[in-house]
Amino acid sequence: MQQNQQQAYDRGITIFSPDGRLYQVEYAREAVKRGSASIGVRTDGGVALLADRRIRSSLMEPSSVEKLHKADDHIGIASAGHVADARQLIDFARRQAQVNRLRYEEPIGVEALTKEITDNIQQYTQVGGARPFGVALIVGGVENGDPRLYETDPSGVPTEWKSVAIGNEREAILEHLEENYRADADLDGAIDLALSALASAKEEALDAEGVLLSTIDADEGYRKRSDEEIASALSELDLDTDEEEEE
């Protein structure tokens, strides 16, 4: 019993450890690191969201792996970590986006939507009987014509980025992004940087089926890119599977 009391901070999310940490929230961050990577790149031309898609079996339908989500016409969200937790937050975001249009007949801002999401996440670090979300999100979109990019983490902190990665190999991808980022690139430049950053962290070559790509810009809003578009971007960058090598 005595021992249980001493270790309560390890299990209860609302209990601080003696050095002021919330262990369950930190464990939730570990869950994010185990998820396959997602990348967001913001340039003057718009935002590119890229997700690594793990296909565990040839019997699985690849299209059922959802890692990029349309939140509204002008905002997309990428996730890393627990997929089921992500779905709850995505649906929350979609509802909030439409509530904003109902209330004000204006599209919600990227910053405002991100903070609605993180305020919701924060509740799950402070209310008893709940568990934190084991997921991080990248929220990208266009606000008053300007591209914006945010990250949410399991503690409920919103952070704005020029370019960011979440999930597996985050550090390696961030390093590539830091070295190669250019703010004045167009939307194709954002796509190229995201693809090359993911490729830099992976040992095997990329193929169109193994990644998901969406873009958001002022003209077209959120647009999911087709496998053909991804394949042609990969081959232009020489990142695609080299057939001869495989044989």
Place this chain on the structure above:
Amino acid sequence: MTNDFDLDPTDTPNRIHQQCSGDAYAPELGVPPAGRGGHGGDRPNASEASENGELKTGTTTVGITTADGVVLATDMRASAGNLVASKQAEKILEVHPRAALTISGAVSAAQSLVRSLKAEVRLYEARRDEEMSMQALSTLTGNLLRSGAFFIVAPILGGVDSEGGHIYNIGPGGSVMEEEYFATGSGSPFALGVLEGAYDEEMSVEEARDAAARAVNSAIERDTASGNGMLLSVVTAEGVETEQYEHPTEAL
């Protein structure tokens, strides 16, 4: 149902337990506060108003289906008794990438209804990655009116989906009747007179456009509550195209 319209400071701590909605008929995003319960306040709800003959609709709106799309047309006068309250009332409003609503009845209710529909349509599309069918959109519109939140409107819903063009006469109490052609508002008897003669199952979009313009023009000539120009929308698989005519004869 979550109270999305309430700015209640005590709302946040309970967010965690607000995920499930119990009411199958409730729209995902709720309804405006004044309409909750349907009989609140001193305003009559839709079914009461229509039974008492209080539903005065100083307007003319028309819808026609064809094989390739639908045509919607309205006048542009908003009336308040004998006063012309607006000479540039937009009575065709897009609610879906391939559907629009003509409005007759109370402008306040119609505008609020359109806002709700647009938000629900976007949410449906974001969640499912496919557009709402006209079956779904007309049912949703009927359910919203049936809730009593949006009183005194008699819209025509016109849209195109994978099955082709559809026109629905949506009653103020929430009835949904699919039609080949229809007219609502105080000028509708004059408009229907024209449509009875002009409508043909085989007609092209261009012919339907002409018939709709003549129907609204008749009502503008003979109904004192209709006038001030015309709006004409053609809805096809490509989307909604709306044109405005200061003088209704220009549309012919």
